[in-house]
Amino acid sequence: MTRVRSVVVAWLVAGRMPVILGALLITSSVLTDGRFLRIENLVNVMRQISFEGLIAFGMTFVIVTGGIDLSVGSLVALTGVAAALAMQSLAEADPAVRVAVGFATALIVGTSTGAAAGAIIARFAIPPFIATLATMLVARGAAFILCDGQPVHELPGELMWWGRGFVLEPVLGQRLPAPVLIMLASYAVLLVVFRRTVFGRRVVAVGSNEQAAYLSGIPVRATKMAVYVLTGLLCGLAGVLHDAKLMAGDPKVGEMWELNVIAAVVVGGTSLFGGRGTVTGTLIGAIIIGVLNNSLNLMEVEHFWQKVVLGLVILAASLLDAALRRLEPQ
Amino acid sequence: MGSTVVDSPRIEFRGVSKRYPGVQALDNVSFAVAPGSVHAIVGENGAGKSTLMKVLAGATGADSGTICLDGEEVQIRNARHSQSLGIAVVHQEFNLAGDLSVAENVFLDRWPRGPLGLISFGKLRTRSQALFQSLGIEINVRRKVRDLVVAQQQMVEIARALSLQARVLVLDEPSAVLTPNELSALFETVRKLARQGVSVLYISHRLDEVFSLGDTVTVLRDGRHISTRPLPRTGRETLIQDMVGRPITEEFPRRDFAPGGIALRVEGLCSGRRFHDVSFDVRSGEVFAITGLVGSGRSSVGKALFGAVPVTSGRLLVGGSPARLTSPRRAQRAGVAYLPEDRKQQGLLLGRPMYENVTLAHLPDVSSRGFLRIGEERRISRRRIAELRIKAPTERVPVGTLSGGNQQKVMIARWLQRAYRVIVLDEPTRGVDVGAKVEIYGLINAMAKGGAAVLMITSELPEAIGMADRIGVMCHGRLAGVLDNRGHDVSQEGLLRLAVGEGGGASL
Numbered sequence: 001m002t003r004v005r006s007v008v009v010a011w012l013v014a015g016r017m018p019v020i021l022g023a024l025l026i027t028s029s030v031l032t033d034g035r036f037l038r039i040e041n042l043v044n045v046m047r048q049i050s051f052e053g054l055i056a057f058g059m060t061f062v063i064v065t066g067g068i069d070l071s072v073g074s075l076v077a078l079t080g081v082a083a084a085l086a087m088q089s090l091a092e093a094d095p096a097v098r099v100a101v102g103f104a105t106a107l108i109v110g111t112s113t114g115a116a117a118g119a120i121i122a123r124f125a126i127p128p129f130i131a132t133l134a135t136m137l138v139a140r141g142a143a144f145i146l147c148d149g150q151p152v153h154e155l156p157g158e159l160m161w162w163g164r165g166f167v168l169e170p171v172l173g174q175r176l177p178a179p180v181l182i183m184l185a186s187y188a189v190l191l192v193v194f195r196r197t198v199f200g201r202r203v204v205a206v207g208s209n210e211q212a213a214y215l216s217g218i219p220v221r222a223t224k225m226a227v228y229v230l231t232g233l234l235c236g237l238a239g240v241l242h243d244a245k246l247m248a249g250d251p252k253v254g255e256m257w258e259l260n261v262i263a264a265v266v267v268g269g270t271s272l273f274g275g276r277g278t279v280t281g282t283l284i285g286a287i288i289i290g291v292l293n294n295s296l297n298l299m300e301v302e303h304f305w306q307k308v309v310l311g312l313v314i315l316a317a318s319l320l321d322a323a324l325r326r327l328e329p330q
Numbered sequence: 331m332g333s334t335v336v337d338s339p340r341i342e343f344r345g346v347s348k349r350y351p352g353v354q355a356l357d358n359v360s361f362a363v364a365p366g367s368v369h370a371i372v373g374e375n376g377a378g379k380s381t382l383m384k385v386l387a388g389a390t391g392a393d394s395g396t397i398c399l400d401g402e403e404v405q406i407r408n409a410r411h412s413q414s415l416g417i418a419v420v421h422q423e424f425n426l427a428g429d430l431s432v433a434e435n436v437f438l439d440r441w442p443r444g445p446l447g448l449i450s451f452g453k454l455r456t457r458s459q460a461l462f463q464s465l466g467i468e469i470n471v472r473r474k475v476r477d478l479v480v481a482q483q484q485m486v487e488i489a490r491a492l493s494l495q496a497r498v499l500v501l502d503e504p505s506a507v508l509t510p511n512e513l514s515a516l517f518e519t520v521r522k523l524a525r526q527g528v529s530v531l532y533i534s535h536r537l538d539e540v541f542s543l544g545d546t547v548t549v550l551r552d553g554r555h556i557s558t559r560p561l562p563r564t565g566r567e568t569l570i571q572d573m574v575g576r577p578i579t580e581e582f583p584r585r586d587f588a589p590g591g592i593a594l595r596v597e598g599l600c601s602g603r604r605f606h607d608v609s610f611d612v613r614s615g616e617v618f619a620i621t622g623l624v625g626s627g628r629s630s631v632g633k634a635l636f637g638a639v640p641v642t643s644g645r646l647l648v649g650g651s652p653a654r655l656t657s658p659r660r661a662q663r664a665g666v667a668y669l670p671e672d673r674k675q676q677g678l679l680l681g682r683p684m685y686e687n688v689t690l691a692h693l694p695d696v697s698s699r700g701f702l703r704i705g706e707e708r709r710i711s712r713r714r715i716a717e718l719r720i721k722a723p724t725e726r727v728p729v730g731t732l733s734g735g736n737q738q739k740v741m742i743a744r745w746l747q748r749a750y751r752v753i754v755l756d757e758p759t760r761g762v763d764v765g766a767k768v769e770i771y772g773l774i775n776a777m778a779k780g781g782a783a784v785l786m787i788t789s790e791l792p793e794a795i796g797m798a799d800r801i802g803v804m805c806h807g808r809l810a811g812v813l814d815n816r817g818h819d820v821s822q823e824g825l826l827r828l829a830v831g832e833g834g835g836a837s838l
Contacts, residue, residue: 197700198693205690208679215638215670215677216691216744217662275681 017269017284020317024288028295035298036291043175049264049290050179051076051238052257053283056264057190058231060282063265065207065224066274067121067128069231073257074139075113077250079106079239081143084152084249087159095156102159106240107233113139114232118225132228136258143251152249163244179241186234191279203227208275264289267317288317338401340365340529341386341498346395348381355381356392357553363498363546365400366527368520370534370544370561373573374735374763378553379533383500386531387419388412400497418491419500422761424483428476433458435475436490461489465519479624481512488519492528499523500531503761505539509623509789510826517543535763537566538792549573574765581768582796585775587816589613589799592650593783594635594752599644604630605807607644612783614751617774619786619794619815622804622829629671631804632754632787636668637661649751662691665751669741669758671787673734677741680730684722685711687729687740692747714743719769735766742773753777756787771797791822803828 028036035041055072062069083106087098117135121128167176194200202223205213214220243249268285270277292313296306339362348356356378363369373379384390386397388406396403399415406412412419426435433451434441436458444450458471467485475483484504491499501520505513520530520543534540540547540561547564549556549572556572593614600606605627612618622628633639635646637655646653648664655661658668670676678687685704688711689696696707711725718739722732729740738758745753758774759767774797778784788794794801795818802812803825810828813820 196702196704198697198702199700201686201693201702204682205679205686208682209675209677211670211676212678213690215636215658215668217659218690218693219659275679 016320017281020320021284021288021291024291028291032295032298036295039175041294041298043177043180045287045290045294046180046183047177048294049286050177050183051242052260052264053286053290054179054183054186054238054241055231055234055257056261056268056282056286057186057279058227058234059261059265060268060270060277060279061190061194061203061227061230062128063262063270063272064203064274064277065227066210067224067227068132068262068272069114069117069228070129070132070258071113071117071136071139072231072235072261073254074136074143075110075232075235076239076242076254076257077143077252078113078139078146079110079236080243080253081147081152081239081249081251082106082109083236083240084155084243085146087156087243088152088154091154095158098156099159099162102155102243103237103240106236106243108236110232110234110236110239111229112232114228114230114235115225117232118228121228122221122224128228140251147249147251149251151246151251153247155243155247155249159244160247161244163241163246179245182237182241186237187279187283194279199223199226204275206274260289263314267314289314337365338398339363340367340400341531342398343382344396344398346382346385346392346397348385348390348392354553356385358395359550359553359555360395361548361555361558363529363531365497365529366524367545368524368530368532368543370532370540370547371550372534372537372540372547372569373550373556374733374765377550377573377763379550380502381553382550383419383502383531383533386412386417386498386500388417413494416495416497417500418494418496418498420484420487420491420502420504422503424487426475426483426486429474431472431474432469432478432486433471435486436461436471436493438490440493458489458493461493465489465492466522467515467519481508481515481624484508484516485519492523496528498529498531500533502533503535504532505534505536509829510791511623511830513539535761536790537569537764540569541566551575570764573763582793582818583768583772583775585617585778587616587799589616590781593648594785595645595647595650596631596635597645597647599631599634599646600642601630601634601639602642603807604634604639605804608804608809609644610802610809610812612752612785614781614783615778616800617778617784617786617798619788619798619801620804621788621791621794621801621825622810624789626804626829627807628787628789628804629756632668632756632785635661635752635754635785636666638668666754667691667745667750667752668754669745669756671756671760673737673741678729678737681728683726684720684729684732684740685725688714688725688743689747691744695747710747711743714740714746718743718773733763733766735762735770738762738770739766739773742770749780750782752785753782754785754787757789758786759788759790759793791825794825795820795822801825805829805831 059069083102086105087102090098090101113135117131120126120131162178165178166174167178167181202218205218206220206223210220242253264286265282266272267288268281270281292310296309301309341363344360346356346359359382371379385392388409388411397406404415427438433454437454441449442453442457455471462469469482469485475486504516508516524530532543544561546558547561547569548558549569551573590613592611595611597609599608608631620628620631630639634641635655637657637660646655648666653664655664674680685707689707696703708725714720715722715725720736720739722736729737755774759770762770774784774786786797795815798815800812801815801820803810805828810831
C-alpha cells in the first residue's frame with residue numbers, strides 16, 4: 001500500500017509540470033467552447049510566447065546559479081534599436097548582408113552588455129539584482145538615446161520573414177512561425193547544454209553550493225559571468241527578431257518582459273534560491289502563461305482583470321508545485 | 331540515579347517507531363532516562379539517534395509508541411510544544427541569529443518588555459548576564475553572535491535552553507566543534523546542570539567523552555535499542571561491540587613509515603592575521619598532522635595551501651618547484667587536493683546525485699569537448715562505492731541522504747580520480763562513526779602509501795597521535811613546534827602544552 005502510494009507520489013512530483021499544464025489546457029478548452037483548441041489559435045499562443053520564452057531559457061541558467069537578470073527587457077530594446085540602425089545605415093548594401101549585419105550587431109551588443117553585467121557581478125560580488133537593475137536602466141536609456149526616441153524604420157524587406165514568416169509554408173501552411181522554430185531550437189540546444197555539458201554542470205554546482213564548487217576547482221566567477229552573457233545573447237536574438245516582427249527598431253519594446261520571463265522560469269519549477277531547475281520546466285512555464293493570457297482574451301475577460309487572474313494563477317501554480325514537492329522524500 | 335522505586339524516570343520511551351521511505355529509522359525503541367543524570371546515547375551514523383531526538387524535539391512525529399515525561403504520557407505536537415514541556419535541544423547546527431547580540435539570542439522571541447511593550451534591553455542584559463554567571467561562563471552579552479567563536483556560540487545555545495527552565499537538555503554532538511579546553515568547560519557546565527536536576531541526553535561519537543561524563547549509556551544500532559548500561563562499570567570493548575555489532579580490533583591501522591622526497595615545502599608563510607611565519611615540509615608517503623586550538627590558524631594553513639585564503643608573504647614549493655596558489659583551481663593544477671572541514675557547507679552538493687559529487691573536481695576527465703560522459707561518471711562512482719565500501723543504494727541517490735561517514739567517503743572519492751602530490755585533509759573524521767572512521771584511516775594510509783604527502787589537520791589529539799608520522803602544533807597563528815611521532819607515542823599533554831602556548835591559557 002505504502003509502495004503504491006510512493007510510486008504515485010513520485011510520478012506526481014516528477015510529472016507535476018505536465019499535470020498542471022494539462023489541467024490548464026482542458027480548463028481553457030472547456031471555458032472557451034473549444035475555440036482555444038483551433039489550430040490558428042494554438043499557433044498564435046506559441047508565437048506570442050516565442051520571444052519571452054527564448055529569453056526565459058537563458059534566465060533559467062541565471063536563476064539556477066542563484067542570480068537574476070532584470071535587464072532582459074531593456075536589452076531587447078537596445079539590441080533591437082542598435083540592429084535597426086546598423087541595417088538602416090547600410091541602405092545601399094545587398095539586403096542579405098544588411099540582415100546579417102543586423103543579426104551580428106544585435107548579438108554583439110547583447111553579449112557584451114551581458115558580459116559587462118556578469119563581470120560586475122562576478123568580480124565585485126555585487127548582488128545580481130542591483131547590477132542588472134543598473135544595466136536595465138542604462139540599456140533602456142541608451143536605446144532611446146541611440147535613436148532619439150524615434151522608432152527606426154527603412155529595414156530590408158528580407159528581414160520580415162524572421163519575425164512574421166512561416167517555416168516550410170508550402171508544406172506546413174501557416175503552422176510553424178519562424179520565431180517559434182527559433183525558440184524551440186534554442187530550447188533543444190540549451191536543454192542539452194544544461195544537462196549534458198561541463199558548463200551546465202558548473203551552473204548547477206555553483207547554484208547548489210558555491211563554496212563547494214569553488215573548493216572543487218570549479219571556475220565560479222567565469223561560470224557566473226557566462227550565464228549573463230547567455231541571457232545577453234538571447235536578448236540580442238529576441239531584439240533582432242522583434243525588429244523583424246515590427247519592421248522597425250523600437251526603444252519602447254520589452255517593458256516588463258523581465259517579470260514575465262522570471263514568472264515563466266519560476267512557474268516552471270526553478271528555485272529562486274538556485275541549484276534546482278530545468279529547462280523543460282521553463283518551456284512549460286512559458287506555455288502555461290501564454291495559454292492563460294490567450295484563453296482570458298478568448299473569454300473576453302477585461303484587460304485589468306486579466307492581470308489579477310494571471311497573478312493568482314502564478315501563485316496557485318507555485319503553491320501546487322511546492323505542495324507536490326513536499327511529498328518528495330528528502 | 332538510584333533513588334527510590336516510586337520515582338518515575340524523567341523520560342521514558344516506550345516502543346517508539348518511525349519509518350521513512352526506504353528506512354526503518356526507529357524500530358520499537360524503549361528505554362528510560364533518570365532525573366538529574368547524564369545519559370549518553372551512542373551509535374553509528376544512521377543508528378537512529380538523530381531521529382529519536384527529532385521525535386523528542388517535536389520536529390517529527392513517531393509512527394507508534396509513546397513518550398512519558400516524569401511519569402506522564404505526552405504527545406509532542408511540535409517544536410514549540412516540546413519546548414513548553416521543558417525539553418531543550420542544542421543541535422549540531424546552531425539556530426542562532428548571527429546579527430543579534432548574545433542576550434537577544436538567549437531570549438529570542440521572549441525578550442523582557444518594558445513600558446509601552448517595548449523591549450527592555452536593560453532587563454535583557456542583566457538577565458542573560460545572570461544566566462551566564464550561573465553557568466560559570468564569561469561572555470560579553472552585547473556582542474553579535476556572528477563575531478563569537480563556535481564554542482561561545484554553543485554556550486549561547488545552552489544558555490537559551492536553560493532560560494526555558496528545561497527539564498531535559500539534549501546535546502547533539504556538542505564536542506565536534508570544540509577544543510580540549512573548551513570541552514572541559516562544557517563538561518563542567520553539563521555536570522553542574524545535572525546536579526541541579528536537569529537530565530542531559532548527550533549524543534556523541536567519542537567514547538572518551540561518554541566515559542568521562544556519562545552516568546548511563548544507551549546504544550542504538552540500525553534504529554533498534556541495543557543496550558542501556560551504567561557507565562563506570564561498562565567496558566569500552568563491550569560498548570564498541572554493542573555499537574558496531576562486531577569487535578573492532580584496530581582503531582588506527584598501521585602503516586610502514588617509508589617517506590620519499592619532499593613533496594611540499596612551506597617557507598615563512600603568512601596570511602594576514604590568520605597565521606604568521608609558518609614553515610615545514612612534508613615528504614611524499616608521509617602523514618603530517620597539524621593540530622591546535624580553534625582560532626590557532628590550523629585550518630587557515632590548510633586553506634592557504636589550496637589557494638582558498640590569500641598568502642601575504644612566504645613561499646610554497648610543490649614537488650620542488652615554487653607554486654603561486656592563488657585559487658583552488660590553480661592549487662589543484664599544481665597537484666594539491668583538499669578536503670574541507672565542513673563537508674555540508676563547503677564540500678557537497680547535498681541535493682545532487684552522488685555521482686555528480688564524485689566527479690565534481692574532475693569534470694574534464696569525464697567529458698570530451700565540453701560534453702559530459704554521464705555513463706562514465708556513473709561507472710566511476712559505482713567503482714568508488716565498491717572500493718570505499720560506501721553505503722549507498724545506487725550512485726544516483728542525492729548525496730544528502732547518505733550518513734555522515736558515507737558522505738565523507740564521497741568527499742574522499744572525489745579526490746581519488748588523479749594522483750595528487752599533496753593532499754590536505756581538514757578534520758577528515760568529523761561527525762563520522764567509529765566503523766567508518768577506521769575505514770577512513772585506512773584510506774588515508776593508502777593515499778600516503780601511494781606516494782602522496784598527506785597533511786592532516788585535526789583537533790582530535792588521539793587521531794593525530796594514532797595516524798601521523800610528525801605532528802605540528804599551531805598556537806596563536808604560529809607553528810609552535812613539530813614533534814616526531816614515528817612511534818605514535820607523543821603524549822597528549824605535550825601537544826596540549828604547545829597548543830596553549832607558554833604562560834597563556836586558552837580561554838573560552
